[in-house]
Amino acid sequence: MFSGLLEELIQNLRRLPGIGKKSAQRLALHIIGMDKEEALKLSASIADAVKNFKNCSICNMLSEQDPCGFCSDETRQNNLLCVVENTQDVYLIENTNEYKGKYFVLNGLLSPLEGIGPDDIYFPKLLAYLKDNSVDELILALNPSAEGETTMSFLATQLKPFVKKITRLSTGLPFGGDLEYTSSITLGNALKRRYSIKDN
Template sequence: MYEGAVQELIDELGRLPGIGPKSAQRLAFHILDADTEDMQRLVRSIITVKERVKFCTICGNVTESETCNICRDERRDPTVICVVEESKDVMAVERTRAFKGRYHVLGGSINPIAGIGPDQLRIRELLTRLNDSRIEEIIIATDPNLEGEATATYLSRMLKTIGIAVTRLASGLPVGGDLEYADEVTLGRAFEGRRNALT
C-alpha cells in the first residue's frame, strides 16, 4: 500500500476493465514519471470524450453528432442491420470491409448474474427500427460466449415471428488453431457450421 494520492490513483486505474493490481501500479508510476504536459493532454482527452461523445439516436453507436457517420451514409445498404453488443464491435466488423449495411448496438448482452436482462439493452429501439419496410435481414453478431449466445437466442426467438430473415455469424475454429485447445462451445459451433469439403 502506498500513501495518499499514489494509492488513490492505483485504486482508480484498477477499476478499469482488464487492468489488474500490477498493471494499475505500473500505469500509476508511468504517470508519475511522465512529462506533465503529456499527462495534461491525457486528462483533457478524457474530459473531452466525456463531454462530447454520446450515442447515435438511430443505432446506438458512439458519435459526437445526433447520428453517427454510418447512419448518415446514404451509400450503406438500408435493407440489412447487423446487431452487435458494443460500439467496439462495429469497428471490428468495419475493419473486415465485408459488411456494407447498417448497425444496431445493444449496449451489452444478457447477463443475469450482472443483473442485465433484455430490458436493460436497446432491444425496444431495434424493434422500432424494424417498422422500416426496407429491412430484409437482421444479422446477429453477438460475442461467441455464454452471454452472447443467450442474447442471440433471445433475439432469434423474438424476431422469427416478424417475417424478416434472421441470420447469425458463422463461428468455429480459427485458422491455424489446434483442436485440443478449442473450448466446447467453439468446437460445437464448428461442427454445427460444417460445410462441404469440396466447396
C-alpha cells in the first residue's frame, strides 16, 4: 500500500527497539510531513552519531572519544570496577549518583543456548584489565535474568584470584513496591537478604 521510499523508511524504522509495524508506519508518515529542515537534521544526526561513536579501547563503552570520558577521568576511583552489559547501563548507573568508580562494558551476556561464550563478551579483555590494574572491588551489575546469573556466576569463579572482592547488586523489593504485587521470587530474595535496621 505504501510507496517505495515510504515502505523502505518503515522497514528501516522497524529495526529500532520497541518500534513495531504500526509505530513504524506512524513515525514514517509523521517524518514525511515534518518540516524538511528538521527531518534532515534528524537524518544527519543519526549519520553523525553512528559515524563518530566507537567502542572505548579500554572499557568498550560506546563513546565519541577514545579513551571514553569515564576511563580518562582522573577523579574517578580506579580501585572500583563496575561490569555492565551495555553502554546504556553505564548511563543508568550514572543517573543514580551513587557510583564514582570505573566501568567495563561486556557488550553481551553469556548464553550457552545461543552459542555466546566468554570470548564473545570481552572476558579475555576484562581478565587482562584486572591483571594490569589494581582493582579492590569488582561490581557485577548485570540483570538478575538467566543469562545475567550465568554470566555473574562464571565471572565470579574465574576472576576471584585477580581481585580482592566481588559484589553484585542487591536483590529485593523495589522502592515504592507493594508486597501484594511482588513476585514470590522477589519476596523470597528480600526475605533471604533481610538486613538489621541498626546496620543501615
